[in-house]
Amino acid sequence: MKIISANLHSLADSKGVSQIEISRATKISPTTLNGYFKGTSLPGMGNIQKLADYFEVLKSQIDPRLNIKPDNIIPVTKTVKIPMLGEIACGDPILAEENIEEYINEPADDLPSGQLFYLRAKGNSMKPTIPDNSKVLIRLQEDVEDSEIAAVLLTDTNEATLKRIKRVNDVMFLMPDNPEFTPIIVDKSNPARILGKAIRYTSDL
Structure with missing residues (x-):
């Protein structure tokens, strides 16, 4: 949760937007969004997608767990x-x-x-x-x-x-x-x- 919070703060600062502006654009309630920014709650996949679309980034840049590959998947290289x-x-x-x-x-x-x-x-x-x-x-x-x-x-x-x-x-x-x-x-x-x-x-x- 702390990593997601830090990522959201960094993205908001780089875009120069407030939580209120993010809430209005993504339709995520201010209270819910504030929990993500404070690191007291985890966003679900739907809200991660909304935030990724808003900031124009990959979902893993908000929640790094989404970049972890399952152990049972073997990549095909050739x-x-x-x-x-x-x-x-x-x-x-x-x-x-x-x-x-x-x-x-x-x-x-x-x-x-x-x-x-x-x-x-x-x-x-x-x-x-x-x-x-x-x-x-x-x-x-x-x-x-x-x-x-x-x-x-x-x-x-x-x-x-x-x-x-x-x-x-x-x-x-x-x-x-x-x-x-x-x-x-x-x-x-x-x-x-x-x-x-x-x-x-x-x-x-």
């Missing part, structure tokens, strides 16, 4: 544009412009290393792990460990799918997390290649 792939055209590279549907801005500090892109999950084969229509962040890499979820390109159809990888001998299985769906066998008759590892997903509410 963002990166991550491509969202749509239908995947034939040939390489996978991140060619014709494959990109849009770009999504992400905080740089929150991203893993490597080349990244997004795929949109379609269908329910990976429920409950990945809901339908989720945006899944993928790190570009040619292989993943068994049991990890990968973005896989089915080369005959140029369709990208998200599945959990399982290998038995020389055969690779694309495993759905939803037991209602059957695994896809990757072999010479159904070729596929891993595009990258699924890192995380986000869903719109």
Whole structure:
């Protein structure tokens, strides 16, 4: 309260105005305003805004508490544009412009290393792990460990799918997390290649 009082006195002196003039201009009652100037009462947000508008200053120049940032807010200093792939055209590279549907801005500090892109999950084969229509962040890499979820390109159809990888001998299985769906066998008759590892997903509410 003492700091607010000192700030108000300083602003009033610099503007050369009395409390009565401030009261008339801001519609704050003389008694209430006098409490702020004496440091015996705190102004609410509405009156702080009125005073800030009158003196043409920031609200924090009246009440410095308004300049304190909450501990749970992390400032975003830099963002990166991550491509969202749509239908995947034939040939390489996978991140060619014709494959990109849009770009999504992400905080740089929150991203893993490597080349990244997004795929949109379609269908329910990976429920409950990945809901339908989720945006899944993928790190570009040619292989993943068994049991990890990968973005896989089915080369005959140029369709990208998200599945959990399982290998038995020389055969690779694309495993759905939803037991209602059957695994896809990757072999010479159904070729596929891993595009990258699924890192995380986000869903719109």
